[in-house]
Amino acid sequence: MTTPTNTPACHFTFSDGLRVHRMGYGAMHLTGPGMWGPPDDPDNAAAVLRRAVELGVDFIDTADSYGPGYNEELIRTALHPYPEGLVIATKGGMLRSGPHDWVRAANRSPYIAALGRPEYLRQQVEVSLLRLGLDRIDLYMLHRIDETVPLEDQIGVLADLKQEGKIRHVGLSGQPEVTVEQLERARQITEIAAVENLYNIADRTGEDVLLHTETHGIAFIPWFPLGHGDLVGPGGVLTRAATRYGATGAQLGLAWLLRRSRNTLLIPGTTSVSHLEENVAAAQLRLSDDEWAEVELLCAEAAPWRPTAHIKQGADR
Numbered sequence: 011m012t013t014p015t016n017t018p019a020c021h022f023t024f025s026d027g028l029r030v031h032r033m034g035y036g037a038m039h040l041t042g043p044g045m046w047g048p049p050d051d052p053d054n055a056a057a058v059l060r061r062a063v064e065l066g067v068d069f070i071d072t073a074d075s076y077g078p079g080y081n082e083e084l085i086r087t088a089l090h091p092y093p094e095g096l097v098i099a100t101k102g103g104m105l106r107s108g109p110h111d112w113v114r115a116a117n118r119s120p121y122i123a124a125l126g127r128p129e130y131l132r133q134q135v136e137v138s139l140l141r142l143g144l145d146r147i148d149l150y151m152l153h154r155i156d157e158t159v160p161l162e163d164q165i166g167v168l169a170d171l172k173q174e175g176k177i178r179h180v181g182l183s184g185q186p187e188v189t190v191e192q193l194e195r196a197r198q199i200t201e202i203a204a205v206e207n208l209y210n211i212a213d214r215t216g217e218d219v220l221l222h223t224e225t226h227g228i229a230f231i232p233w234f235p236l237g238h239g240d241l242v243g244p245g246g247v248l249t250r251a252a253t254r255y256g257a258t259g260a261q262l263g264l265a266w267l268l269r270r271s272r273n274t275l276l277i278p279g280t281t282s283v284s285h286l287e288e289n290v291a292a293a294q295l296r297l298s299d300d301e302w303a304e305v306e307l308l309c310a311e312a313a314p315w316r317p318t319a320h321i322k323q324g325a326d327r
Contacts, residue, residue: 034069036277044109056088073101099149102134126156128167151181169200179203
């Protein structure tokens with residue numbers, strides 16, 4: 011098997027010149043059952059992280075709520091001292107109360123509860139710096155917008171920490187998803203370098219935010235990039251379609267996201283070294299316009315519960 015590597019054509023460059031490969035890695039699953047506690051096999055988890063770096067991955071996504079805390083600590087244990095150019099993005103502002111449990115906001119189920127009080131966010135940045143062994147976090151994202159706290163206060167404290175040199179870039183993450191209006195409000199307070207929203211080939215309800223980030227040179231980080239089992243599970247639509255191209259369903263879904271926009275920055279997660287290698291190799295997958303149109307149509311037909319009127323062919327960029 012040829013060792014897959016990222017290629018120079020697959021980079022995203024932030025406004026200050028910070029450049030990363032667009033095929034990153036999401037570390038969330040390197041935790042215990044229910045995203046709680048340390049992983050069952052810490053050696054394997056460390057091996058996955060080290061192999062990612064060997065393959066050229068230089069963007070790793072984590073959060074203080076993964077573990078909670080254990081995920082950040084694992085990254086430090088496996089990779090510190092960090093290789094030059096490695097960017098670790100982390101997030102804060104979301105609550106946990108136990109395995110499988112992401113605290114729900116009162117009267118807003120199924121939305122996940124946020125805690126955006128400035129003093130709490132400041133504490134969490136300091137704790138993440140300590141766990142990761144960093145003096146500055148290259149990308150720190152507000153994990154969820156807290157509707158009970160003025161957005162100006164939540165983004166304001168992150169802007170202050172940026173001024174203090176503890177954060178390099180500020181981003182937003184959402185569930186419910188970050189809207190264009192929220193993004194623009196945040197941009198009035200400080201530069202927003204990235205938005206992390208749900209987005210994949212079968213669920214493109216966040217198309218307006220993606221297009222907005224393109225216009226303003228903001229990284230768009232799709233979470234849940236491979237959708238659900240109907241896409242990449244056994245018999246999934248992408249799994250079936252991929253066989254004709256000598257690829258896996260996951261590779262097809264990831265390659266589509268890379269193709270969809272020059273601003274997408276991917277963070278597929280896995281606990282398997284072999285799956286990690288397959289995911290990274292997706293950056294090399296090339297299909298014709300007609301083949302991509304066929305794949306998109308198959309996904310639209312397999313997910314009738316999603317709006318498809320806005321689905322259109324992405325340019326090969």
